[in-house]
Amino acid sequence: xxxxxxxxxxxxxxxxxxxxxxxxxxxxxxxxxxxxxxxxxxxxxxxxxxxxxxxxxxxxxxxxxxxxxxxxxxxxxxxxxxxxxxxxxxxxxxxxxxxxxxxxxxxxxxxx
Numbered sequence: 001x002x003x004x005x006x007x008x009x010x011x012x013x014x015x016x017x018x019x020x021x022x023x024x025x026x027x028x029x030x031x032x033x034x035x036x037x038x039x040x041x042x043x044x045x046x047x048x049x050x051x052x053x054x055x056x057x058x059x060x061x062x063x064x065x066x067x068x069x070x071x072x073x074x075x076x077x078x079x080x081x082x083x084x085x086x087x088x089x090x091x092x093x094x095x096x097x098x099x100x101x102x103x104x105x106x107x108x109x110x111x112x
Contacts (some may be wrong), residue, residue: 010047012070017045019065024106033062 020030031041034055043049051059059065070072085093 005048005050009050009074012051013045013047015070015073016059019063019070020045023063024103025063030059030063033058064093099105 006014016030020027027041027045030036031038034041034044036044040049044051056070059070060067084096088096
């Protein structure tokens with residue numbers, strides 16, 4: 001593998017790991033979604049392997065991972081929390097609050 005591709009795989013792997021950890025998922029969960037072994041998934045996160053397009057699509061569909069951010073390192077538009085709450089359904093609001101509570105609990109306890 002040439003140096004430029006390897007460097008890109010490492011960057012993508014780090015971004016993938018950050019997205020996974022920030023969302024509170026395990027490597028095992030992502031490996032299962034992608035249909036690979038945990039060892040193979042670990043190699044994706046460290047940049048030894050590259051993600052194939054169909055695997056990228058799975059990550060987007062299941063976890064809503066921003067592919068532009070994952071591949072190019074560009075951030076999504078800032079999330080407008082006030083706008084979301086003003087325009088969402090009660091179910092969407094409740095789902096957001098539950099997800100935030102899980103995230104906060106994991107952050108406080110330091111568990112992944």
